[in-house]
Each structure stands twice: as structure tokens, then as C-alpha cells.
Amino acid sequence: MDGKVILLADDDMDDTEMFCEALAEIDENAICHCAENGSEALKILSSLDKNPGVIFLDLNMPIMNGWDCLKRLKSDDRYKEIPVIMISTSSHKNDMETASKLGALCYFVKPNNFNDLKEILRTITSNLQNGVNNLVQSLKDAGFKNIFVCGEK
Template structure:
């Protein structure tokens, strides 16, 4: 089976470890590539042989923030079609609105519980590709209490 690459840019090593562990538990064919900031994420993208299925960007990172990285990704023809999900510990509506305005597919607040994170990532990982938007919408409306905001393309 073909490997699927997911790129995660997050400067919190504990969150990164938990994130990648959850993805490995969900699907052994997912490779979680990691970067500690937006600049490093762009370097990782350049070095990959295959375009990632999805990019997760933490909002607040040193050197280059998730916002700055998202702007660059969406203005680069090579990467503009890769779905991007912004992640943060902030649940401020303003941040969610900015994420969607800049071209992110979705914004979610990082859960502190491993099983909650795994639930979210399972739904995302099992629906990479054409069904991703539908899966994100279901997460947004499932009543679980997770803070999710997704772009409505209707």
C-alpha cells in the first residue's frame, strides 16, 4: 500500500510526539513528517519526493509562524492545493476567521487528551482526499465539544 505523508509543523515537542504517535496507531501507512516552525516546514516540503496529503500548521511558532507559512503555501503553485489545517491552543474566534481567510481548510484547538486527539486524527486520516471536507464538517458538528471551524465552500 502507498505511504501517505502528513506534514506537521509545531514547536511543542510533546504535542508533536503525541500527534505522530496517534497517527502511527491509526494507520501504519502514514508517515508523519515534522518541523518545528514554518520555515522548517517549507524546507521539509522542498526535500520530500512526494507531496503531502495534508499539512497541519501550529499558529504560534518561532522563526516563522503558521500564519506566515500558510500565506507562502497558498501563494506557491506547487503547494497551494495541499489541504492545510491550522492548529492551536487558542480558541479565539479571530484566529479561526484569519485561518479560513488565508486559505486553511479548517482550524481546530488542540485537545489535551490523547484519545480525543486520536479520535480527531482518525477521522481525518481515514478520509484523506475527496472525503476530507465531509469528515471535517462531521467533526465540526459532532457535538463532542472540540473547537473546530471549517471553511464552507458551498
């Protein structure tokens, strides 16, 4: 696979480490840029030569949370077409609905199991090049219990 570029914004270092390890195991060519908050994610994004194939945003982060970062991304012509996946430990229906209203591709509850995370990331990264519609369909077809696919594309 040609190097997929992913941006992850999450202030929990344990979750970030698990995410990066899972990603490295499924695709050694993937490049993951990590930020500790939404503000740092936007700075990293503006410094990249090429937009990432997908952005993962944690909801609860200091300085700029995931909601505020998502709003900024979707209001900026340079970034609004990048698929954004919201991640959180919260499984509140309100959060899932908000993610959909603000333009996120999907929302998933952080799995505690490393293998579950690997399967989610495998499904996402292996379908990135096929376009957003196919990615959404692949997530639905996979039937993950902890993923809410936002709005029909």
C-alpha cells in the same frame, strides 16, 4: 491503507510526540514529517518527492509562525491545493476567522486527551483520499467540539 504522508509543523516537542504516537496507533503506514517552525516545514516540503495529503500548522512558532507559513503555502502553485489544518492551544474566534480567510481547511484547538486527538486524526486520515469536500463534511458530521471548519468548500 497506502502510506499517507503528513507534514506537521509544531515547536512543542511534547505535542509533536503525542501527535506522532496517535497517528502511529491509528495508521501504522502513515508517514509524518515534523518541523519545528514554518520555515523548516517549507524546506521539508520542497524536499519531498510527493506532496503530503495534509499539513498541520501550529500558530505560534519561532522563526516563521503558522500564519506566515500558511500565506506562503497558499500563494505557491505547488502547494496551494494541499489541505492545511491550523492547530493551537488558542480558542480565540479571531484566530479561527483568520484561518478561514487565509485558506485553511479547518482550525482545531489541541486536545489534552490522547484519545480525542486519535479520533480527530482518525477522521482526517481516513477521509483524505475522498477529497477536501468529503473531509470537511466528515469533520462536521463527527461533531468535534474543538474543531472549527473553515469556510464552505
